[in-house]
Amino acid sequence: MWSILMRFGIGAPTVTTRPSSPVVPGETAEVTVDMEGGKADLEADALYVAVETEYEQETEEGTQHIDTTLHTEKPIGSFTLGADERRTETVEVTVPRETPVTEGHTEVWIEAGLDVGFSADPDDWEYVEVEPSDRMQRVFDAAEELGFGLREAYPEAASGGIFSSGKPFVQELEFVPRRGRYRSELDELELIFDPTEDALTVTVEVDRSGGMLSEMMGADENKDQLVVADQDTEAVTEELAELIDRNM
Template identity: 45%
Template sequence: MKKVLATVGIGNATVDTVLASETVRPGETVDAEVRVEGGNAEQEVRHIDLEFETYYHTEDGRREGTVDTARLTDGFTVEPDGSRTIDTAVEIPWGTPLTMGGVDVWLETELDVTGVDPEDKDYLDVQPTDRMQAVFDAAESLGCSLHTAKNEEVPGWGSNRFVQEFEFRPSGGPFRGDLDELELIFDPGPDRLTVRVEVDRRGGLLSEMADTDERKASFTVTTADAGGIERDLRELIERHT
């Protein structure tokens, strides 16, 4: 009877992941302990998945999306009232959104067992990498202030189907009066950061309706030199305004 109850979540095993730090950056590795506590009956754990989750916006509303999944271990048996602790190193995916502008990101730990899968949810504080921060600093130096940061559905972008868009608006500086918005999308990696840029020029009603006031380009960042990035970003904006 106890095994039957466990299959519907009553007296089930539980899981709890404890991270060395919940403040992380894309590309980092964080030490963690995954603690499994047995329930009222012996249970076979087929595997443990660590899923990086977030929400993204679509035309139909908000959806939950998986950034990446890592399989932690193969199967094992957890005895009634027994316990097992697995020490691991969690790699923060490069494509993990930053927790800015109300964006939530969490690590979901899931046991694959018969019946109801026990899970644990740990919210993360995802901060910019040094290169990302240098891009933000460069935009601010040009008089552009961050207005929104949100995850948007982009069909065909990749397996995730969404990207994080950072929208800046000029509050001063050389492009005030010429620029409506500056939109940045990061494509990070271990050796470089590709920045996709949409320059929304200030135009009349007809140009806005026809989207002729928008220009798209990209540039690559290999250092965290905000001064050099500011020059590159300035030149790119000037070419498209």
């Protein structure tokens, strides 16, 4: 009887997820999964671990918040979790390069669960902090060196266009000039990261300080790209400044 009821979550096993934090895009995260058996033995097809986030999409009905899975792994194959058995497994999951950093309204979590076929999957999730990769950090440091501060960060549905990465969403990082020579000349600087194994491509939108007419016509915005590979922070700072200057 319990085997049938467990399919509907009654007397089912429980899972507790304890991921390491912070994590870094492109690296691995350690995840400890505590499992406690239910009222009967359970045949699990696998233990899965997933990295997930949420992005916004504008529709006719308003703003929708869409959960999306960035990456899933099954580090442990089929096994039996006995009735009332307590079992702990520590596994690793790859944090994809495109995982957004947890700044502003950005949230990332790691979920672990048991794949049990037609039954409700016992699972659990926990938020994690995502820090910038080394290349991303060089861009953050360069922006700060030029007098910019991060105002907001949020994932949103990708809009396409010539600078599109082909992914369903992008994370927009909005910087504002707080000191230095750009303070009176720019409204903001928007950055979008597109990382690969060899380099980080940064789409940069330069929003100049202009009148209402310029804003309505979009004449105060220019887009360009910066590629960060092996340059040090000083070189990235110089290249970012050159990009801004030629788009003002």
